[in-house]
Amino acid sequence: MSEQHLTGQAAFTTGMDTLGRYHLLQRVGRGGMGDVWLAEDPVLRRSVAIKTLPIQKQQVQSFVRLFEREAQAAAALNHPHILPVHSYGKQTLADGRLVPYIVMPYISHGSLADRIDAARKAGRLLPPAEIVQLLKQAAEAIDHAHRHRILHRDIKPANMLLRDDNWLLLSDFGIARIMSNTEQATRSGVAAGTPEYMAPEQAQGQANITSDNYSLAVIAYQLMTGVVPFQGDSAVSTIMKHVLEEPVPPGRYNPAITPVVEQAILQGLAKDPAQRPALASDYVAQIERAFNDIEYQPTQLQNMHDLPDLFFEEPTAMIRSMDPAESESKHPKVSRRRILIGACSAAALVAGGGLATWGYVSTQNSTLAAINLTARPTHTGPGYPSLMLTGQSGIPTYFNWSSDASVLYSLSSASHAGDSIGVDDNSILQWNIADLLRNQGQSSGSQLYSQVMRFRQTLIDAVWSPDGSQIVVASLPLNSNRTTLDIYSRDLRYKSTLTTIQHAGTSVTTIALFWLPDNHLLLMCNEQVKGGSVHCQCYLIDRAHPQASWQFAPLQQNASSEMRVSPDSSGRLLLKDINSLYIQSGSIISSGTAQPRWQPGAVFYNDHVSGLDTSHTTISDFNWSPDGKSVFVFFTSEVRSLISFPWNGAPKPKGSIVNFPSFPSTSSYSRNSIYYTFGIASTLKNGQAPFAVGDDSGNVVLWPSLSNGHYRTLKTGNPRGTIQSISISPDHKFLAAGDNANTIYVWQL
Missing domain, CATH: 3.30.200.20 (Phosphorylase Kinase; domain 1)
Structure with a gap:
C-alpha cells in the first residue's frame, strides 16, 4: 500500500x-x-x-x-x-x-448517521423509545467528558458508533481541537466542526460545555423530525442560520410531537449558551418525561450559572476578523463578516475527503470571493427577459410581489424520482429584483436569491398580508392530517405559530391558503373520507382567535382543484371542481357574533358560453378581475380561449372572447403550441389590467387589457420550456414567469 x-x-x-x-x-x-x-x-x-x-x-x-x-x-x-x-x-x-x-476498537455495526439514513429511505422515523435511549447514552458520555474538562466540539450522528442495535459509543474526542490548531487551520481561521450541528458561539471561535449540548439538541430535533433545524445551501448559510434564525417548531414536521415535547427539545437550541441546560443528561431526561407524562410542564433546567464548577470554555481556533475593533473586544458583537469567515473555514473541514482537504482549506475564502453568479439571460434583444433566475430546486408554481415591486417571492416544488419514498421538497425563495437589475444581474453571494425556506416531505402554501409585512405558511407533513399555520416576517424568518388545524379526513391531498379582505384566513383542503371519496373542506380562521376555526364543505361531496377569492370585501368565492367542468360560486356570510355560514351561489358550466365550441372543453384556469366585478375563465380545447364576463350574483357569459392560436405565420409561435398558464394583474392602472398566457414552447403572450387586441410576444429563449406560472407586478412594470426547467424569467414591461 x-x-x-x-x-x-x-x-x-x-x-x-x-x-x-x-x-x-x-x-x-x-x-x-x-x-x-x-x-x-x-x-x-x-x-x-x-x-x-x-x-x-x-x-x-x-x-x-x-x-x-x-x-x-x-x-x-x-x-x-x-x-x-x-x-x-x-x-x-x-x-x-x-x-x-x-x-x-473496530466497530462494525455502523453509526447513528447510518441508522438515520436507513430510516429515511424506509420513509419512517426511529421509535420514540429508541430515540430517547440513544440520546440518554450520548448525554451520559458528554457529561462524563465535561466533568473531566474535555469538550468534544464535533458531536454528530456520524461520530456516534453503534456496537449493536442499542449500544452507542461516542467517538473522536479531541479530534476537532487537534484539527483546529494545525498550522493550516490557524492560517485559515478554521472553526472545526460540522455546520449542521455547530453551536453559534463555536462558529465565532469560543466553545463551552453547552456547545456540545447544543449539538446534541440538534440531533434530538433531527431524530424526531427527520430534518436538521438549520440547513442552508452552503456551509456559510447554514452557520448564519444557526446564529441568526430561530428553529422551526419540530411539531410542524412531525404531528406526533406534542407542544410539551416541542418545548423540551427547543430548550437545548437556545442561542444564548446561558439559557441552555448545563447537563446533557438533564436535557434528555426532560424530553423523556415530556414523552411519558402528558401533564408534565417543562421547567428551566440548571444552566452554567447554576453549576459554575462544571462550566469551562475554550477557543475553537484563531478565527480572524477583518475588523481590528472586533479582536480588541473581550466579547465581540455577532458580525456577519466574522460569521462568514468561520463558516467558510468550517465548510472546508467537511467539504473534501481525506487529507487532500487541506489544500482546499487554505484557498477557501478566495474561492468564494471569486464566484460571480449572474442573472443575465442567455438571450438578449426585443422580447427577451431582463433577468433569468436560477437556483431553486423545483418548478416555480406561485409568485408574490412586494408592494413596490422591488422584491419577488416564489414558491416552488420538486419531486425527486430517485428517492425511494418519492419525497417532495417545497421552498419559498426571496429575490431582490431591484438589486439584481441595479448590478446588471450580478450576485456576489452564493446564490441569486437572498433568502430561502425549505420544507421536506411537506405540502405547503403561503399568503402575504395586505401590507406585505407578514407571511403565513400552511404546512402539512406527508402522511399527516394536521396542518400548521406559521407566521414569518417578510425576510422569511420564523416568528410564531398561529394555529394547527386537525383534519377530519383520513388523509389530505391538497391545501391552499387565502388571506381574505376582512383579515380572516381561509384554508381549502381536499380530504379523503371513509369509503375512499375525496371532498373539499374549508376552514375559516379568525386571526384574533385562531384556535377557533369554522369548517364548511362548499362543493357538496366533491373535490376542488382550485379556489379564487374576490379581491373586494364581499367574501365571494369561486371553486373549480376536480374534473374542471364547472365553477361553483358562493359567499361566506357573517354578521355580529353569529357563526359564519356558507351561502352557495350560481354554478358556471363549461358549456354556458355562447359562440364557443365546447366539445372536449375544460376549464383550465380562472380568476377575478382586480376590481371583483368580472371573472376571467381560460378554456382548453381544440381552440384555447379566454372569456371575461360580469359576475353579479350569477354568471352572464356574454363577454369578450380571445382565441389564442390565431397568430400570423411570421410569429415565433407554432400553430401546434399548447397554452397552459394564465395570469392577470392584481391591480387596475388607468382602468386597465394586463393579462398574459404561457405555452409549452417557452413563450408568453401579453395583452394590455381584454379590450385591446394588440398582444406582445415575450420569449424565454428555451423552446422546450413549458410555462407553469405567471405574475404581473402591482405597478404593471414587471412580469415574472416560471417554467418546468426550474427557472424564473423577469421582463421589464
Missing part, C-alpha cells in the same frame, strides 16, 4: 503498509478530519480501527504537543458509552514529515 493511498495527497516514494506495529488492511472511512483504516494488531491479535490525521512538519512542535495531550486526555476517558483509545503514535515519512494516528 503506497503513501498515496494512505494520505490521499500526492504520491511519495516510500511504500508503507504499517503504522507502528499495526498492519493496515483497508480504508473503511474518509472524511474532512482524516481517514479511518481497518488494521490488525499482531501482538494482541485483534482488529482495530486507526484514524490518520493530516501530515505535519516534524519541526511543528506545538502540534506534536497538542496531539499528544489531546490523545492522552481522550485515552483517559473511561465510560461505557465512549469509544476507548487503545493507543496513539506518529509515523515518520522518508522526507521527515509525520503522520499522526490514533488507534481505537
Whole structure:
C-alpha cells in the first residue's frame, strides 16, 4: 500500500503498509478530519480501527504537543458509552514529515448517521423509545467528558458508533481541537466542526460545555423530525442560520410531537449558551418525561450559572476578523463578516475527503470571493427577459410581489424520482429584483436569491398580508392530517405559530391558503373520507382567535382543484371542481357574533358560453378581475380561449372572447403550441389590467387589457420550456414567469 493511498495527497516514494506495529488492511472511512483504516494488531491479535490525521512538519512542535495531550486526555476517558483509545503514535515519512494516528476498537455495526439514513429511505422515523435511549447514552458520555474538562466540539450522528442495535459509543474526542490548531487551520481561521450541528458561539471561535449540548439538541430535533433545524445551501448559510434564525417548531414536521415535547427539545437550541441546560443528561431526561407524562410542564433546567464548577470554555481556533475593533473586544458583537469567515473555514473541514482537504482549506475564502453568479439571460434583444433566475430546486408554481415591486417571492416544488419514498421538497425563495437589475444581474453571494425556506416531505402554501409585512405558511407533513399555520416576517424568518388545524379526513391531498379582505384566513383542503371519496373542506380562521376555526364543505361531496377569492370585501368565492367542468360560486356570510355560514351561489358550466365550441372543453384556469366585478375563465380545447364576463350574483357569459392560436405565420409561435398558464394583474392602472398566457414552447403572450387586441410576444429563449406560472407586478412594470426547467424569467414591461 503506497503513501498515496494512505494520505490521499500526492504520491511519495516510500511504500508503507504499517503504522507502528499495526498492519493496515483497508480504508473503511474518509472524511474532512482524516481517514479511518481497518488494521490488525499482531501482538494482541485483534482488529482495530486507526484514524490518520493530516501530515505535519516534524519541526511543528506545538502540534506534536497538542496531539499528544489531546490523545492522552481522550485515552483517559473511561465510560461505557465512549469509544476507548487503545493507543496513539506518529509515523515518520522518508522526507521527515509525520503522520499522526490514533488507534481505537473496530466497530462494525455502523453509526447513528447510518441508522438515520436507513430510516429515511424506509420513509419512517426511529421509535420514540429508541430515540430517547440513544440520546440518554450520548448525554451520559458528554457529561462524563465535561466533568473531566474535555469538550468534544464535533458531536454528530456520524461520530456516534453503534456496537449493536442499542449500544452507542461516542467517538473522536479531541479530534476537532487537534484539527483546529494545525498550522493550516490557524492560517485559515478554521472553526472545526460540522455546520449542521455547530453551536453559534463555536462558529465565532469560543466553545463551552453547552456547545456540545447544543449539538446534541440538534440531533434530538433531527431524530424526531427527520430534518436538521438549520440547513442552508452552503456551509456559510447554514452557520448564519444557526446564529441568526430561530428553529422551526419540530411539531410542524412531525404531528406526533406534542407542544410539551416541542418545548423540551427547543430548550437545548437556545442561542444564548446561558439559557441552555448545563447537563446533557438533564436535557434528555426532560424530553423523556415530556414523552411519558402528558401533564408534565417543562421547567428551566440548571444552566452554567447554576453549576459554575462544571462550566469551562475554550477557543475553537484563531478565527480572524477583518475588523481590528472586533479582536480588541473581550466579547465581540455577532458580525456577519466574522460569521462568514468561520463558516467558510468550517465548510472546508467537511467539504473534501481525506487529507487532500487541506489544500482546499487554505484557498477557501478566495474561492468564494471569486464566484460571480449572474442573472443575465442567455438571450438578449426585443422580447427577451431582463433577468433569468436560477437556483431553486423545483418548478416555480406561485409568485408574490412586494408592494413596490422591488422584491419577488416564489414558491416552488420538486419531486425527486430517485428517492425511494418519492419525497417532495417545497421552498419559498426571496429575490431582490431591484438589486439584481441595479448590478446588471450580478450576485456576489452564493446564490441569486437572498433568502430561502425549505420544507421536506411537506405540502405547503403561503399568503402575504395586505401590507406585505407578514407571511403565513400552511404546512402539512406527508402522511399527516394536521396542518400548521406559521407566521414569518417578510425576510422569511420564523416568528410564531398561529394555529394547527386537525383534519377530519383520513388523509389530505391538497391545501391552499387565502388571506381574505376582512383579515380572516381561509384554508381549502381536499380530504379523503371513509369509503375512499375525496371532498373539499374549508376552514375559516379568525386571526384574533385562531384556535377557533369554522369548517364548511362548499362543493357538496366533491373535490376542488382550485379556489379564487374576490379581491373586494364581499367574501365571494369561486371553486373549480376536480374534473374542471364547472365553477361553483358562493359567499361566506357573517354578521355580529353569529357563526359564519356558507351561502352557495350560481354554478358556471363549461358549456354556458355562447359562440364557443365546447366539445372536449375544460376549464383550465380562472380568476377575478382586480376590481371583483368580472371573472376571467381560460378554456382548453381544440381552440384555447379566454372569456371575461360580469359576475353579479350569477354568471352572464356574454363577454369578450380571445382565441389564442390565431397568430400570423411570421410569429415565433407554432400553430401546434399548447397554452397552459394564465395570469392577470392584481391591480387596475388607468382602468386597465394586463393579462398574459404561457405555452409549452417557452413563450408568453401579453395583452394590455381584454379590450385591446394588440398582444406582445415575450420569449424565454428555451423552446422546450413549458410555462407553469405567471405574475404581473402591482405597478404593471414587471412580469415574472416560471417554467418546468426550474427557472424564473423577469421582463421589464
